[in-house]
Amino acid sequence: MRQRHLTAVLAAVVGVALTGALAAPAQAAPASDKQSTTTAAHAPEGRGPGGRGPGDGGGRDGQRPVEDRGPADEDDSASEFRAGGTVTAVDSAAATITLSHPGANGAAEEETIAVAADATVTVDEDDAALGDVPVGARVRLSGTVTVDEEDEDAEEVRTADLVEAVTSWDLRLGGTVSAVDSAASTLTLVPPAARKGAKAATAKPVTVTVGSGAKVTLDRKTATLADVVVGATVQVSGTEGITGQTVTKVEAKSAVTVKKSTRKAKKKSGKR
Structure with missing residues (x-):
């Protein structure tokens, strides 16, 4: 009886040993997989296991990247x-x-x-x-x-x-009257001298045609073109185009009025 019990114990011990020996290779397999994973993780970026990069068809998902060709006419x-x-x-x-x-x-x-x-x-x-x-x-x-x-x-x-x-546009001119021809309905004026630093070095006389229905004032009073004298300061406006100039408004100030206005301005600013 005792001998049968001892035999059973020995058989159990041998069975356990054989089971452990058979299980060892199966446990070693995952270690090999882990090593492969680590190697792939340290591979150069952009290259797959075969060592190919984007330039030779080894891009992500096996697709060749799209190239940027720039504008259609690069020249x-x-x-x-x-x-x-x-x-x-x-x-x-x-x-x-x-x-x-x-x-x-x-x-x-x-x-x-x-x-x-x-x-x-x-x-x-x-x-x-x-x-x-x-x-x-x-x-x-x-x-x-x-x-x-x-x-x-x-x-x-x-x-x-x-x-x-x-073919036509607004006309606005200002300057000093140098000639008046009431018979020809023309007025000649000299624009102010170019400002310091301006590109135009001199001011040339400009002759304009005053329309028959133009509004003319002298010192803010209704007047005629013949009333405008040489030396007066004038502002003219009207239209200009490919067919010429037509003045519809003339505002003149006599030389005396201009001098009075200049004196008042100097007195107001404290200058003599």
């Missing part, structure tokens, strides 16, 4: 421009307009600008064609400037997509 650089002046020529066949405007030194400069085929053109706010823009009109242009960056000698090309022309 051209475009910007916007605005210009204005007086029209001196229009060439409908060549789709160009030439305008004159003051240059850096005050002298007039001319510039020829291309006009796009689908450009919007107006004359006195009415829709028009490029050929309808008259010489002498004042114009405002806007469009794009392009240049071929690959050509070192390439010049800027201006192309207008908006042309706004007017």
Whole structure:
């Protein structure tokens, strides 16, 4: 009886030992997986297990990244421009307009600008064609400037997509009367000398035509053009355009009135 019990105990001990020996390889397997995981975690960023990067199709999810190709025309650089002046020529066949405007030194400069085929053109706010823009009109242009960056000698090309022309505009002038011709209904005045630092060095006399229905005042009293004398200070207003000037209002102050006003102003400011 005792011998059977001892035999059973020994069999149980041997069974436990065999079970532990068989379980050992199964427990070692996860260690191998952990090692693989650690190695992958320390792999260079952007490269998969095969060592391929984005440039050779080894991007995320096996897809090649989309390339940024930039603008469609990488050789051209475009910007916007605005210009204005007086029209001196229009060439409908060549789709160009030439305008004159003051240059850096005050002298007039001319510039020829291309006009796009689908450009919007107006004359006195009415829709028009490029050929309808008259010489002498004042114009405002806007469009794009392009240049071929690959050509070192390439010049800027201006192309207008908006042309706004007017054939008449407001006229406002002031100065000292140098001549009056009531028979011809003209008045000649000399604008004030250019301000210090201004580009225009001298003031040239300007002759304007006074309309038959123009309102004329002298020292704030109703007068006629013949009442305006040389030396008077005058302010004129009206319209100007491609057909000339027409003055509708003349406000004159006699030289005596101007002197009195100057004395009062000096006395008020404390100057003698």
